Amino acid sequence: MMRHIISVLMENEPGALSRVVGLFSQRGYNIETLNVAPTEDPTLSRLTLTTIGDDHKIEQITKHLNRLIDVVKLVDLSEGSHIERELMLVKVRATGAQRAEIKRCTDIFRGQIVDVGPSVYTIQVTGAADKLDSFLEAVGEAAIMEVVRSGVSGIARGEKVLSL
Amino acid sequence: MELLSGGEMIARAMEDEGVEFIFGYPGGAVLHIYDALFKSCKVPHILVRHEQAATHAADGYARATGKPGVVLVTSGPGATNAITGIATAYMDSIPMVVLSGQVMSHLIGEDAFQETDMLGISRPIVKHSFQVSRTEDIPEIIKKAFYIASSGRPGPVVIDLPKDLTNPHDKFEYNYPKKVKLRSYTPAARGHSGQIKKAASLLLGAKRPVIYAGGGVVQGNASEQLRVLARELNFPVTHTLMGLGAYPASDRQFLGMLGMHGFYEANNAMHHSDVILAVGARFDDRVTNTCAKFCPGAKIVHIDIDPAAISKTIAADVPIVGPVDSVLTDLLAVIREMRQADSSLPDASSLKHWWSQIDEWRDAHGLWVKPRYDISTPYIKPQQVIETLCKVTHGKAYVSSDVGQHQMFAAQYYKFDEPRRWLNSGGLGTMGFGLPAAMGAKLAFPDADVACVTGEGSIQMNIQELSTCAQYNIPVKIISLYNGYLGMVKQWQDMQYEGRYSESVYENSLPDFVKLTEAYGHVGIKVTQLSDLEEAMKEAFARKNDLVFMDIHVDPHEHVYPMHIAPNGSMRDMWLSKTERT
Numbered sequence: 001m002m003r004h005i006i007s008v009l010m011e012n013e014p015g016a017l018s019r020v021v022g023l024f025s026q027r028g029y030n031i032e033t034l035n036v037a038p039t040e041d042p043t044l045s046r047l048t049l050t051t052i053g054d055d056h057k058i059e060q061i062t063k064h065l066n067r068l069i070d071v072v073k074l075v076d077l078s079e080g081s082h083i084e085r086e087l088m089l090v091k092v093r094a095t096g097a098q099r100a101e102i103k104r105c106t107d108i109f110r111g112q113i114v115d116v117g118p119s120v121y122t123i124q125v126t127g128a129a130d131k132l133d134s135f136l137e138a139v140g141e142a143a144i145m146e147v148v149r150s151g152v153s154g155i156a157r158g159e160k161v162l163s164l
Numbered sequence: 165m166e167l168l169s170g171g172e173m174i175a176r177a178m179e180d181e182g183v184e185f186i187f188g189y190p191g192g193a194v195l196h197i198y199d200a201l202f203k204s205c206k207v208p209h210i211l212v213r214h215e216q217a218a219t220h221a222a223d224g225y226a227r228a229t230g231k232p233g234v235v236l237v238t239s240g241p242g243a244t245n246a247i248t249g250i251a252t253a254y255m256d257s258i259p260m261v262v263l264s265g266q267v268m269s270h271l272i273g274e275d276a277f278q279e280t281d282m283l284g285i286s287r288p289i290v291k292h293s294f295q296v297s298r299t300e301d302i303p304e305i306i307k308k309a310f311y312i313a314s315s316g317r318p319g320p321v322v323i324d325l326p327k328d329l330t331n332p333h334d335k336f337e338y339n340y341p342k343k344v345k346l347r348s349y350t351p352a353a354r355g356h357s358g359q360i361k362k363a364a365s366l367l368l369g370a371k372r373p374v375i376y377a378g379g380g381v382v383q384g385n386a387s388e389q390l391r392v393l394a395r396e397l398n399f400p401v402t403h404t405l406m407g408l409g410a411y412p413a414s415d416r417q418f419l420g421m422l423g424m425h426g427f428y429e430a431n432n433a434m435h436h437s438d439v440i441l442a443v444g445a446r447f448d449d450r451v452t453n454t455c456a457k458f459c460p461g462a463k464i465v466h467i468d469i470d471p472a473a474i475s476k477t478i479a480a481d482v483p484i485v486g487p488v489d490s491v492l493t494d495l496l497a498v499i500r501e502m503r504q505a506d507s508s509l510p511d512a513s514s515l516k517h518w519w520s521q522i523d524e525w526r527d528a529h530g531l532w533v534k535p536r537y538d539i540s541t542p543y544i545k546p547q548q549v550i551e552t553l554c555k556v557t558h559g560k561a562y563v564s565s566d567v568g569q570h571q572m573f574a575a576q577y578y579k580f581d582e583p584r585r586w587l588n589s590g591g592l593g594t595m596g597f598g599l600p601a602a603m604g605a606k607l608a609f610p611d612a613d614v615a616c617v618t619g620e621g622s623i624q625m626n627i628q629e630l631s632t633c634a635q636y637n638i639p640v641k642i643i644s645l646y647n648g649y650l651g652m653v654k655q656w657q658d659m660q661y662e663g664r665y666s667e668s669v670y671e672n673s674l675p676d677f678v679k680l681t682e683a684y685g686h687v688g689i690k691v692t693q694l695s696d697l698e699e700a701m702k703e704a705f706a707r708k709n710d711l712v713f714m715d716i717h718v719d720p721h722e723h724v725y726p727m728h729i730a731p732n733g734s735m736r737d738m739w740l741s742k743t744e745r746t
Contacts, residue, residue: 011348015283015295026288056475063472069292069312072348164347 003032004058005077005084005154008047008065009162012038016070020047023068029053029061033086033129033151044072044164050129050152073162081157087124088132089114091146092139094121102139109135120145168338170299170330171200174263177306178207180340183234185210185225185607187218191238192278193265196330210607210636213628215242217600219249220626223258224601227587228562229608230385232259232313239265239327240278244285248594250320251289255591256406257383259318261309262286266295268328282324291319299329300336307341316351317470318383351469355486355494363441363465363482364498368509370439372461372518373399376422376451379406379590380444380468380488387411387583389492390443396496398512400522402430404445406590409580414559419522420531423451424728425572428529428738428746431726433522434459435736442466444488447478448591457734467491529726529740531576536725536741543719544694546570546645550577553615553643556701561613562587562605566598566622569651572724574617596625602640603633613705615641620674620715621650630684633711641704642713644677647720655723659739681713690715 010016017036024031029051036047051061058076065071077084094102099121106113106123109131115122125135129152136144156162168176174197178186186209190198201209212218215237222233233253237246243264253260267276283293292312294305302325309321367373381390387410394401394417401411402422411418420427422434434440440462445451452458455477466473466480467488474483484491503509527533537547550573553561559579564587565571571588580586587605589597602616616623623644633640645651653668678688687710691700697716704712726738729745739745 014297015287015293018284019287022287060472060476067470067472069346069349 001052001054002078003050003052005048005050005082005152006062006065006074007077007154007162008049008074009039009072009164010045010047010068011070011072012043012045013070016045017047019068019070020065023064024051027060027064029057033149035151035153041164048151048153072164075156075162077154077156080160082154083157084128084152084154085126086129086132086152087126087150088135089148090123090125090136090139090144092121092123092143093119093145094143095119098143102143105135105138109138111135165337165339167335169196169200169332169335170296170302170325171196171332172204173299173302173338174306174325174330175200175205176338177303177340178205178234181306181310183207184231185222185604186234186236187212187221187225187604188236189215189218189238189242191242191265193239193267193327194236194242194263194325194330196327196332197236197263197265197325199332200330209236210603210632212600212632214626215245216248216596217626217629217632219246219260219262220252220594220597220600221604222260223249223253223597224564224587224604225608226253226258226260226604227601228584228605230383230584232261232310232318233604235260235262237262237264238278239267239282240280242278243280243282247285247289248596250286250322252589252592252594252597253320254289254291256379256589257318258320259314260320261306261313262320262322264322264324266324266326269297269326270328272326282322286322289320290322291317293322293324295324296326296329299334302329303338303340304344307344308346311344312346312349316349317473352486353490355467355484355491357494359482359484360491360494360498363484364495364502366439366463366465366482367397367441368499368502371515372436372438373397373441373515374419374433374437375399375401375441375443376404376434376445377401377407377410377443378404378445381407381410382444382583384444384469384488386444386487386489386492389489389496393492393496396499396512398515398519399441400433400519402426402433404451404590405575405588407445408575408586409583412581413579414581419526421575422735424453425576425724425726427531427576428726428740429522429525431728431735431738432525434462435734436521437462440464442480443492444468446473446476449477452478453728453730453733453735453737457732459735532579537722541719544691544697544716546573546647546718546722547577548694549643549645549697549716549718550574550617552698552701553617554578556698556705557613557615561585561615562602562609564588564598564601564605564614564616566616566618566625567593567595568619568622569655569722569724570617570619570622570645572652573645576724595622598622599626599629599640599642603629603638606638606640607636613641615643617643618645619651620644620646620648620670620677627680630681630686630711634685637709639707639709639711642711644713644715646677646715646717647722648674649720652724658723677713677715681711686711686713688713688715690717692717
């Protein structure tokens with residue numbers, strides 16, 4: 001069982017997203033994270049999802065995704081060398097001595113404090129999913145008030161592109 | 165340039181697309197379209213009595229002709245009633261275009277009268293769907309829908325049409341495209357030549373080969389190619405429930421159907437094979453029995469137009485994605501070349517041992533060698549009804565069926581020599597399919613014999629269509645096997661629930677089917693004696709212009725055999741009768 005990042009180029013049409021999401025629930029596949037937005041070509045959307053499964057299941061997932069008429073192309077980024085990023089916004093309780101501690105921790109993770117209140121910081125961290133997990137661990141559950149994650153985005157390294 | 169309203173565009177597009185029949189039912193959201201049909205459309209419309217029947221009739225038409233069936237229903241309940249038929253077509257890869265009305269654009273999402281999210285409800289059971297958002301897009305969307313429905317692995321396509329976009333007062337340019345291209349949809353045109361070569365060497369080296377061919381051969385119009393290849397190689401051929409007729413049943417190389425109620429010789433040939441050539445079949449659970457025990461010694465070549473069908477349940481050793489007709493043609497050419505280049509390759513006679521083994525199996529338990537059912541009871545046996553049907557119609561009728569024991573008997577005992585003659589809901593197993601499907605076939609082929617094999621359970625799920633048959637004079641023959649039970653449910657209850665017939669008994673609730681048929685203006689014939697059966701059936705088919713309902717009372721306790729032993733059985737593990745098993 002491995003985690004896979006599947007990146008899908010699809011028609012930017014109403015209903016296209018629901019076909020992808022529907023496929024996963026209909027066939028009992030799991031979606032761990034999902035994000036979708038238009039590309040530089042407004043007729044196309046790029047959808048990235050992460051899922052967990054053995055080779056057989058991932059093969060089925062990619063085949064069934066390809067079968068959807070709205071899906072133009074797709075790639076399993078995990079098959080090759082790739083860059084993975086996720087953006088996270090975390091609201092933490094920051095009072096007294098903790099304010100400095102959280103600031104230091106944010107710096108270590110190359111995060112940014114994007115909003116400051118008398119007793120709260122809102123921190124933005126980007127990176128691979130496991131880095132974001134580590135940041136949350138470092139800050140500690142007690143301080144965390146709210147976590148918002150974008151879901152994984154990814155792109156292949158080098159010359160390889162997913163385009164028309 | 166011609167200006168047409170949305171409704172008129174639909175009417176005109178049906179003509180331009182060469183549609184022969186529209187099966188439908190009017191309602192508020194599609195009244196503009198129906199008015200346009202009334203005023204100008206040359207395509208006949210068949211008014212069914214329930215939208216489910218519209219989809220099944222379109223489906224039956226599509227199975228018999230190979231052309232997409234067309235359905236027109238209104239929004240809300242019209243659309244939801246069509247769902248079962250759409251799902252039926254989807255499971256069996258049948259081309260169909262469903263036009264469903266929708267409430268006016270500005271009301272969508274407001275829980276308007278007769279509003280339902282048709283795109284959402286139908287999403288998991290369509291090949292694709294469209295919601296029209298601009299009237300001027302209608303011609304192109306219709307063209308795309310027909311193209312998608314009938315190309316690649318065929319399937320149903322839904323077009324949802326908000327009422328305001330068909331308004332007769334809003335007219336736009338009409339231009340029906342000759343061709344459409346979709347950048348995101350390009351079905352494979354040819355199989356991979358390297359894979360085909362690999363397959364050819366594997367087949368030529370086979371000592372115990374079998375061809376396992378499914379509905380893809382029928383839908384892909386590859387019967388001829390299959391026949392030529394099978395004969396050239398002298399390979400035995402077995403069919404799935406969906407494939408029947410692709411290879412001629414009366415040919416010596418045909419082993420009968422395989423699977424849960426498959427022939428002893430077919431299931432054994434599969435189990436003991438060393439190479440399986442799977443063509444347009446999908447290794448579904450009604451074929452394989454326990455996957456882990458499936459054909460342990462077999463290498464598998466799998467040809468299918470749909471990559472997702474390959475290695476879904478059973479891994480293929482040589483997958484070939486492509487249209488079955490072209491792949492089989494290419495495969496045959498490669499085999500002939502290889503044989504010419506190397507005369508030491510085994511020829512057709514090398515399979516002598518394998519064939520004598522198969523003939524042994526066939527003699528031992530084959531259903532066509534001699535009656536395997538008990539003829540000592542006073543009842544008409546359901547098997548005898550199908551044998552008689554096959555005899556009276558010379559094996560040439562279009563036969564639709566409903567779902568249950570009668571369906572399996574029809575599949576086992578009607579010897580289909582031609583493709584597209586056997587019309588049944590294999591994947592979804594939809595009771596109520598038979599009569600409307602027979603209507604679709606009869607409309608397409610008015611001079612052919614069309615029979616609907618059914619039971620008193622299934623027929624009541626769409627019996628209202630007797631009225632449609634009266635209106636349009638559709639003289640199908642209904643062969644109803646009356647046993648007073650939901651036969652297949654009863655069989656399972658006999659075998660697995662110690663004969664507790666939970667809700668599978670009709671008791672004295674059934675109508676007099678002869679009178680019921682007569683009430684609709686048709687002819688009913690009741691048969692209770694075997695000695696009357698053949699004559700009665702001859703009379704039924706001699707009445708060319710009458711719909712005849714044959715109410716044939718059969719042994720209420722008969723079971724369908726062979727039957728796979730499940731769970732945990734392999735292909736060759738079967739019950740052969742109530743007391744005998746492998």
